[in-house]
Amino acid sequence: xxxxxxxxxxxxxxxxxxxxxxxxxxxxxxxxxxxxxxxxxxxxxxxxxxxxxxxxxxxxxxxxxxxxxxxxxxxxxxxxxxxxxxxxxxxxxxxxxxxxxxxxxxxxxxxxxxxxxxxxxxxxxxxxxxxxxxxxxxxxxxxxxxxxxxxxxxxxxxxxxxxxxxxxxxxxxxxxxxxxxxxxxxxxxxxxxxxxxxxxxxxxxxxxxxxxxxx
Numbered sequence: 630x631x632x633x634x635x636x637x638x639x640x641x642x643x644x645x646x647x648x649x650x651x652x653x654x655x656x657x658x659x660x661x662x663x664x665x666x667x668x669x670x671x672x673x674x675x676x677x678x679x680x681x682x683x684x685x686x687x688x689x690x691x692x693x694x695x696x697x698x699x700x701x702x703x704x705x706x707x708x709x710x711x712x713x714x715x716x717x718x719x720x721x722x723x724x725x726x727x728x729x730x731x732x733x734x735x736x737x738x739x740x741x742x743x744x745x746x747x748x749x750x751x752x753x754x755x756x757x758x759x760x761x762x763x764x765x766x767x768x769x770x771x772x773x774x775x776x777x778x779x780x781x782x783x784x785x786x787x788x789x790x791x792x793x794x795x796x797x798x799x800x801x802x803x804x805x806x807x808x809x810x811x812x813x814x815x816x817x818x819x820x821x822x823x824x825x826x827x828x829x830x831x832x833x834x835x836x837x838x839x840x841x842x843x844x
Contacts, residue, residue, distance in 0.1 A: 630649070630690075630691065630694050631648070631838065631839045632647055632648065632649060632694070632695070632698050633647065633648040633836065633839060633840050633841045634646070634647055634648075634841070635647075635834055635841045635842075635843070637806065637834075639779070639806075639811070640764035640765070640779055641764065642654065642655075642656055642764065642765075643655045643656070644811075645699075646804050646834050646836075646841060647695065647836075647841065648836035648837065648838065648839070648840060648841040649691050649694070649695055650662060650691075650802065650813070650814045650815065650816045651692075651695055651813075651816060652781070652804075652811070652813065653695075653699045653701065657703055657705075657762065658699075658700070658701055658702045658703060659701060659702070659703035659704065659705050660695055660696065660699065660701045660703070660704050660705070661705045661706075661707065661767070661781060661813070662692075662704075662705075662706055662707070662783075662813060662816040663706065663707045663708055663709065663739075663769070663782070663783020663784070663813040663814075663815065663816060664708065664709040664739070664783045664784070664786060664813075664814075664815035664816055664817060664820060665688060665692075665706065665709065665710050665711075665816045665817050666709055666710075666711070666815070666817045666819065666820065667685065667688075667710060667711050667718050667719065667722050668711050668716050668718040668719060684817075684818065684819045685718055685721060685722075686721075687818060688816065688817050688818060688819075689721075689722070689725050691816075692816070693725075693728075696729065696732065701732070702731070702732065702733065703732070703733045703734075703735070704732055704733070704734045704735070705734075705735045705737070705760070705762075705767060706734070706735070706736050706737065707737045707739075707767050707768065707769055707781060707782055707783045707813065708736075708737055708738060708739025708740070708742065708768075708769025708770070708782075708783050708784060709739035709740070709742060709769065709783065709784070710736050710739070710742060711742050711743070723751075723752065726752075733755070734752075734754045734755070735754065735755045735756075735757065735760060736754045736755070736756050736757070737757050737758065737759055737760055737767050737768060737769055738756060738757070738758055738769065739769040739770075739783070739784065740769065740770075740784070761778075764779060765778075765779055765780065765781050766778040766779065766780045766781075767780070767781050767782070768780050768781075768782050769782060769783060769784050770782055770783075770784040770785075771784075771810050771812065771828075775810075776809065779809055779810060780809070780810045780811075781810070781811045781813065782810065782811070782812055782813065783812065783813045783814075783815065784812075785812055785823050785826050786802075786814065786815040786820050786821060786822060786823045787802070787803050787804070787805045787812050787813075787814055787822070787823055787824075787826070787827065787833075788800050788801060788802050788803060788814070788822025788823055788824040789801055789803045789824055789833045789835050789844060790824045791835065791844075800822050800824055801822075801835040801836065801837065802814040802815070802822055802835070802836065803833040803834055803835040803836070803844075804833070804834040805827055805828060805831045805832075805833055806831065806832045806833075806834065807828050807829070807830055807831050807832070808830070809828075810828065812828070832844070
């Protein structure tokens with residue numbers, strides 16, 4: 630797995646955008662990501678839709694590689710860590726977490742994080758509806774009420790269409806960066822890409838399995 634990096638300076642802080650759908654914040658020694666949707670494959674299976682077990686495993690392998698690469702001590706998920714009701718994917722995730730006993734995990738709840746309070750407490754996460762870590766406000770979805778602060782969010786699963794030769798079009802995931810916010814790509818590979826929604830005056834950082842670049 631090749632980890633490509635793009636270093637940007639925002640509000641005096643160094644943020645490292647990676648080609649694996651997560652940001653590393655040097656000052657906090659933290660990985661920031663969004664929309665993992667653990668339980669989505671289990672949810673589909675429960676409703677009779679066959680799904681390969683490898684989807685979640687691949688997401689967790691990428692996450693482990695990033696934690697090890699950056700030696701991160703903190704994991705901040707800005708929403709939709711989980712997808713729906715409890716299923717066996719939660720047990721898989723809980724077993725995977727054992728290898729990171731000293732990793733602090735903070736979850737900013739998203740619209741899909743609907744596990745019961747009992748199940749959520751079993752994971753021993755810090756759970757918030759939003760989190761201020763100066764100079765940033767971390768939320769799941771950037772709303773008009775957040776316009777006075779610089780937000781880091783997810784929710785929209787941003788992507789970008791790149792024109793090739795002739796009628797060829799390539800859709801890639803991306804980070805959307807403005808002077809007021811950063812919108813993260815969905816961390817899970819099992820998500821669609823939204824290439825129609827973007828803020829004004831946005832810079833898109835698209836990426837592939839081996840590179841990351843500004844458009």
